[in-house]
Amino acid sequence: MIRIPTISQRTFDAIFGYIYTGLAVNLSLLLANAPLAAALLLTRDPLASWPFLLLLSPTIAPALTAAFASFRTLADGSAAPFAAFWRGWLRTFRPAGIVGGALAALAIVVALDLVWLAGTAYGALLAPILLTVLAAALATGLTVLVGIAERPDANLATVARASLYPAVRNAPLSLLSLAALITAAAAVLAQPVLGALLAVSPLLYLAYANTKVTLARTGLPAEGRPGDKSLLGHQVKAGNHAHEPAIDAPLPWLDRAGGASVPA
Numbered sequence: 001m002i003r004i005p006t007i008s009q010r011t012f013d014a015i016f017g018y019i020y021t022g023l024a025v026n027l028s029l030l031l032a033n034a035p036l037a038a039a040l041l042l043t044r045d046p047l048a049s050w051p052f053l054l055l056l057s058p059t060i061a062p063a064l065t066a067a068f069a070s071f072r073t074l075a076d077g078s079a080a081p082f083a084a085f086w087r088g089w090l091r092t093f094r095p096a097g098i099v100g101g102a103l104a105a106l107a108i109v110v111a112l113d114l115v116w117l118a119g120t121a122y123g124a125l126l127a128p129i130l131l132t133v134l135a136a137a138l139a140t141g142l143t144v145l146v147g148i149a150e151r152p153d154a155n156l157a158t159v160a161r162a163s164l165y166p167a168v169r170n171a172p173l174s175l176l177s178l179a180a181l182i183t184a185a186a187a188v189l190a191q192p193v194l195g196a197l198l199a200v201s202p203l204l205y206l207a208y209a210n211t212k213v214t215l216a217r218t219g220l221p222a223e224g225r226p227g228d229k230s231l232l233g234h235q236v237k238a239g240n241h242a243h244e245p246a247i248d249a250p251l252p253w254l255d256r257a258g259g260a261s262v263p264a
Helices: 009-032 034-042 046-075 081-117 123-150 156-169 171-190 192-215 253-258
Strands: none
Touching: 009 034, 009 046, 009 081, 009 192, 034 046, 034 192, 046 081, 046 123, 046 192, 081 123, 081 156, 123 156, 123 171, 123 192, 156 171, 156 192, 171 192
C-alpha cells in the first residue's frame, strides 16, 4: 500500500503565512506607489517615459522598507502583514525617502550622462564606469533600506556609512539581490498587474534575505551603548561593546561608522 504523505498543521500554517504575506505585501506596494502604478498602467511605452517615471520613483524606497518590515515580522511569527507594512512605512518613511530620493537623483544623472555620451568617443569608456557606480549605489542603498527596516530607531548616517563596505565585500550576494530587484522591476514593466500582484514579493524576499546575511556581518548597534541591540538584534555588552554571536573577523571601520567594535 502506498502511503500518502501528510502535511502537519504547523507546516500548513507556515505555507499559508508566506502566501498571505506575499499577497499582502504586493497589494500594499501597489497602494504605497499608487501614482507610479497609475503611470505604468496609463503609459504605452514605459521605457520611453523613463524621465517621468523616475520622478515618481522616490516612493519606491519607503515602500520597499515597509515590505522588508513585513518580512521581518513573518520571521518573528506574526500573521499581520498589512499592519506590519503600514506601521513600518510610517516609522521609516523619512529615512527611506531620503535614500530613495538620493538614488533617484543619481539614476537621473547617470541616465542623462549615458544619453549624452551615446555615439561619442567617450561613451565606450565612461558608460561602464557610470553603470558600475550606479550598481554600487543601488546595492548599498538596498543594504541601507534593509538596515532601516531591521532597526528603525538607528541613525540613518550610521547605517549608511556602515553599509558601504559590507555591500562591496559581499559582492556576490549584493549582485544577486540587485538582480532580484531588476527582475521584479522588469516583471512589473512587462505586465504591470500580474507582475505587481504575483512576482514582486518572492523576489523582494530573496533580496531581503541576502541583504540580511550581509548585515549580519556588521554587528552595527543603534547607538553603540551597552545594552543596545545590534542591527539584527544581538545584544551589545558593556566594556568592549562586543556582540553575540561574534563575527568572523574584525571590522575596525565600523568604529568610525557608528561606535561599534568587534572582538578580535
